[in-house]
Structures are given as C-alpha cells and as structure tokens.
Amino acid sequence: MSNKPIIALDFPGEKEVFTFLNHFDEPLFVKIGMELYYQEGPTIIEKVKEAGHEIFLDLKLHDIPNTVKSAMKRLAGLGVDLVNVHAAGGRAMMEGALEGLEAGTPAGKTRPSLIAVTQLTSTTEEQMQLEQKINLSLLGSVLHYAELTKHAGLDGVVCSVHEAAAIRDLCGESFLRVTPGIRLAGGEAHDQKRIATPDGAKKDGSSLIVVGRAITGAQDPVSAYRNVSKLWGE
Numbered sequence: 001m002s003n004k005p006i007i008a009l010d011f012p013g014e015k016e017v018f019t020f021l022n023h024f025d026e027p028l029f030v031k032i033g034m035e036l037y038y039q040e041g042p043t044i045i046e047k048v049k050e051a052g053h054e055i056f057l058d059l060k061l062h063d064i065p066n067t068v069k070s071a072m073k074r075l076a077g078l079g080v081d082l083v084n085v086h087a088a089g090g091r092a093m094m095e096g097a098l099e100g101l102e103a104g105t106p107a108g109k110t111r112p113s114l115i116a117v118t119q120l121t122s123t124t125e126e127q128m129q130l131e132q133k134i135n136l137s138l139l140g141s142v143l144h145y146a147e148l149t150k151h152a153g154l155d156g157v158v159c160s161v162h163e164a165a166a167i168r169d170l171c172g173e174s175f176l177r178v179t180p181g182i183r184l185a186g187g188e189a190h191d192q193k194r195i196a197t198p199d200g201a202k203k204d205g206s207s208l209i210v211v212g213r214a215i216t217g218a219q220d221p222v223s224a225y226r227n228v229s230k231l232w233g234e
C-alpha cells in the first residue's frame with residue numbers, strides 16, 4: 001500500500017468518477033464509499049482497479065459478528081487494498097471481520113488491510129457525551145477503541161489528526177492512523193468537526209490522509225491534489 005493522499009470519490013455514479021479520474025495521468029489511491037458502491041456495486045471496483053488505482057473500500061460495516069464475517073469474506077474477493085468496520089461493533093465483531101477477510105482472500109493474494117472507525121471526524125466531544133452517553137473525553141474514547149481494535153488483531157484505525165499521535169504512542173508506529181477531516185488552510189469545514197491540514201497531519205502522526213471535497217470540489221482538482229500531496233510530503 002502506498003502512502004499517497006487517499007482521494008474520497010464521493011460521486012453519485014461511474015460517469016462522474018471517470019470524468020474526475022480522467023483529469024489525472026498517474027495511479028492514485030482512491031476511496032470508494034457507500035454512495036458509489038450502493039449505486040454501482042462491485043463493478044465499479046473492477047473498473048477503478050483496471051485503471052490502475054489503489055482502493056480503500058469504505059463501507060464501515062457494523063453488525064453481529066457472523067454477518068460481518070460473511071460480508072468480509074465476499075469483500076475479500078474484490079481485490080481492494082483497505083477496508084473498514086466500526087470499532088463500536090465490538091471485539092468479537094472485529095475478530096469476525098478479520099477471519100472473514102482471511103478466509104475470503106484468494107490463494108496467493110494479499111489480504112486487504114482492515115481498520116476500524118473510532119469516533120467519526122464529524123463528532124464533537126459534547127455530542128459524543130450527550131448522544132452516545134460515553135462518560136470519557138473524546139480522546140479517551142478514541143484511545144479505548146484503538147486499543148480494542150489492536151487487541152482484535154486489526155491493522156489500525158480511522159481517527160482524526162487530533163488523536164493520531166496519542167494512538168501511535170499507545171499502539172505503535174506500525175498500527176495505522178488513517179485520518180479524514182483534512183482541509184487546506186482556510187477551507188470550508190462542511191460537516192467535519194475535527195479537522196486538520198495535510199502538513200498538520202504529517203506533523204501530528206497520521207499514517208494516511210483521506211481527502212474528499214478539498215480536491216473533488218476544487219475548481220482545478222489536479223492542482224488541488226498536487227498541493228495536498230506537496231503539503232503531505234509525497
């Protein structure tokens with residue numbers, strides 16, 4: 001897996017995806033999320049892979065262990081590089097996800113890396129405490145989920161840049177900290193609450209950054225991508 005900025009392809013369908021990708025003449029690391037996957041199904045994965053790009057399939061599974069295990073068995077056959085679940089599904093669910101991925105990975109192929117969402121980057125500490133009734137600081141909750149994820153044997157977590165260094169200190173450098181909520185300085189936050197710049201992410205311990213609207217919504221997406229890559233140091 002490379003450490004290029006991961007571009008979130010939050011588009012309604014294949015047509016918009018390839019209009020966007022055709023601006024680039026290099027292999028990218030892209031994220032396919034719920035909107036696109038639910039619209040196009042697994043064929044979008046095949047087509048984006050054929051075009052030479054690495055893929056983070058972001059479906060954030062969260063269900064009983066057996067259901068997640070079976071679903072992961074199917075996703076393992078798609079040949080993506082990275083997949084995710086919600087850590088709130090618990091340790092048994094995460095262990096099931098890993099077992100499913102291992103069982104479903106074709107012989108001779110590498111198992112996709114598996115990470116778990118801790119607290120979404122659109123969540124504030126106040127919201128978390130009021131709505132989820134978690135009696136911890138936001139950092140405390142994220143660190144708790146990171147440790148649970150590590151004990152379940154997963155490869156890392158999704159978190160915000162604000163928690164990345166503390167997770168690295170707790171779980172080790174090789175445990176991935178994948179951080180969305182990335183904005184260029186002065187950029188619109190939209191629905192994100194825990195945001196940081198690409199250079200801030202590098203400095204504060206992210207392993208990989210996920211960038212959507214700061215690139216896909218830019219007037220010139222290629223130059224926005226170059227700018228993000230330069231600040232991230234790639």
Ligand SMILES: O=C(O)c1cc(=O)[nH]c(=O)n1[C@@H]1O[C@H](COP(=O)(O)O)[C@@H](O)[C@H]1O
Nearest residue numbers: 008058119120121158180181210211212213
């Ligand atoms: O798992 C994710 O990718 C994810 C987790 C999270 O906590 N926050 C988050 O924003 N994401 C995803 O990262 C992308 C961020 O997009 P932008 O806010 O447009 O940069 C979206 O596709 C989200 O679904």
